[in-house]
Amino acid sequence: ETGVTQTPRHLVMGMTNKKSLKCEQHLGHNAMYWYKQSAKKPLELMFVYNFKEQTENNSVPSRFSPECPNSSHLFLHLHTLQPEDSALYLCASSQVTNTEAFFGQGTRLTVV
């Protein structure tokens, strides 16, 4: 248990569906991140939020839309995804001044 909880753990969605991934942390951290990990590939940084403000968008397609309503919650809204978007989506949090990141267990997403 890392203190970062992601739901759902598994998600299967069609290309025309809209779904959301949720991440929650109770560590008092003020930075949150979304990463994508495709099969046998390194983690790719997608988005970074510091103090609820988006500070990084790593050229992510607009079909992925993040939302950070407060420092404890982070969402990734998904719509009209492609099969190649199937991957493990990982959320992480850290203190902005502390460089240790804590990761959730991830959401295994399959787009059919």
Place this chain on the structure above:
Amino acid sequence: LAKTTQPISMDSYEGQEVNITCSHNNIATNDYITWYQQFPSQGPRFIIQGYKTKVTNEVASLFIPADRKSSTLSLPRVSLSDTAVYYCLVYSSASKIIFGSGTRLSIRP
């Protein structure tokens, strides 16, 4: 791009000490060296972090030479459960946390 270079894979046996070396020639003054461990279908887990010389915790040791251009993660007496991918990262609070390909460590009985 990741700022580190490490071996793609390593093999060892239970009970052995494993040393994984990472090269980071362009490390910045404010960067810390951080190692993570990842099991299949799980998020990475922080192992150890250091700035210079030697750091030791209950899991591993981290050796950093004076020039800080490389570092070595040392895992004492590994077991089968240490089979995982190990990532070496260098970053500060002002930079992005970027993962490279990591080192796939396989431990055999």
